[in-house]
Amino acid sequence: MEDLSNLFHGFAVIFSWYNLGMMAIGLILGVIVGVLPGLGGPNGVAILLPLTFTMNPTSAIVMLSCIYWGSLFAGAITSILFNIPGESHSVATTFDGYPLAQQGRAGEALTASFTGSFVGAFFSVVLITFLAPLVAKFALKFGPPEFFAVYFLTFASFIGTGRDPFKTMIALMIGFGLAQIGMDSVSGQLRLTFGSSELLRGIDFLIAVIGLFGLGEILLSMEEGLKFDGKEAKINVKVVWHTWKKLPKYWVTLLRSSAIGAWMGITPGGATSASFMGYGIAKRFSKNGHKFGTGKLEGVLAPETAAHASGCAALLPMMALGIPGSATAAVLLGGLMIWGLQPGPLLFIEQKDFVWGLIASMYLSNIVGLLIVLTTVPLFAAILRIPFSIIAPVIVVVCAIGAYSVNNTMFNIWAMLVLGVIGYLFKKLDYPLAPLVLALVLGDRAEVAFRQAILGSQGAMSIFFSNMLVSGIMIFGLLLLFWPAIDLGWSKVRGTRPHEGRKTD
């Protein structure tokens, strides 16, 4: 029971007024970021990251991870009240959430979705508490070849589970390309800088996240002409209690969605695909499945539980292996490096306070988060009644400030602007952005792992198939990489049409 004593130690670390304050600030900011168009988990965290440069890493991660949880809770608010998903992972919540609101049962839908989120998060945090230390311990045996193999697996799984393998490939390669700009960390040679001194430092991933997700999203919402005229959010103790009494009978749905979400979070499937899967599977197996879409509580519970479970579980590989399971986790990982921590399995040995403080804070912040959203929904719904002509420029200003403060150069704001236009274009053309961000964050590390492995083997590629472990991971990765082709070939042989690929964010 070493884990439990570590966990109690973690609680001791975060129980200070300062850390609890940071938690509350993070959660509230997260909810605000989650309901606003153009801001979400990844860029909300990215914009605030520069403010934490001087903070101690534990308080910083507590605040930033709370922004993530807040935004995960909040996605449902706009979905249910306005029929506009505030985040891509809450698209599935609109299917049954908005009909419920139309029937005047918005309070029930919101309570169900928040509680479902909480259950999913709790499932994942328990999983992290017991599984992450084991994974980290196992990963301590990893050398550069094994790490490269895991990176390779991560990238390949995007191709294997994505909707369009070629567009996913392009997104990944653009991420790698952006990561390669600047000085080559092995030989010191300059790459892809084309003589520009501004490019020496490379394109910071934070700029990419702020531009692609933030500005790109604003341009898109502008084009779509967002109009928020939503339903009233009436929520009180009676409604909450009334809804909670109904929830235990959906325990199968809750458990199933939690498991789906946790799996999709650990593998980089993402919260969006988790929520769609959660919804789809609940629809297939529920005896009320044919009524889904007309306003069933189950249809709200299933996607929200899965989305939040996946969001939390995405931190498991981030902490244990240094490989984020989602775009937001990727930004948090970038934060680790900025605060001077070396991501990877050693964190569990060298940074016990940090790791267990974070895990303990996940328990606490999801409880606090649930209370905050349940009590303050009308307040946050009111934010959306602020005219878009105020919100849009303020978000642009915040994005610009966030981009500038990464390393105090105007160049970053211009880069963010260009990336914003690219983000708009890519979103309209269905290029996935999450692989791009992950490739940008992990590109350098993957390349260094590759080159170290090769140095160790004196130039022989066979190092990647030198033992059971590394060859197992590599083969699994190759399988995922060629999965779309295998799938296509298989269905040709059987004479059926290939099924529609799953949706990823």
Added chain:
Amino acid sequence: MKQKQTQDRPHSAWLTYHAVEAITAAIIFVVGVVMMIDGYRIGMGWAFDGPESGYFPFRTGAILCISSVVVFLRTLFGKHRNDNLFVSWDRFKKVLYVLIPTVLYVLATQFIGIYVASVVFIGGFMRAMGKFSWLKIILISVGISAALFWMFEIQFKVSLPKGPLESLLGY
């Protein structure tokens, strides 16, 4: 990416989804070629101790080229051509309403600092899009900028671009 969009004209029938898709794929192809050339320049091969610096950029570029060719061909000759309009001129105008002021805003930030530029930017938006009264505009835009100034310069000691006004105030 930008100049392709500005070529958009009202009633231009060619700006369908597949046209934009094809143009984007072509641009990505060019990016791939540029990466390959740069990778080749610094050595894309295998030295005695492993890959040279250009090894990965060259291959990344190559994969970009191949993938973009597939997307390009699929768009032109695929079965499911999406002939829908990519964006109508009316809707694209709204995008430009944000994009052009944003470019001007970033430009202005370089000269008059981010705080003053933000006041003008937010105020301009409120006037042009929201038709707010001047009093509200001034209260809100100055208020937001002042709040940002307090948060960044005073609370968190993060220095943002400043102009003549701030230096007049002693910052």
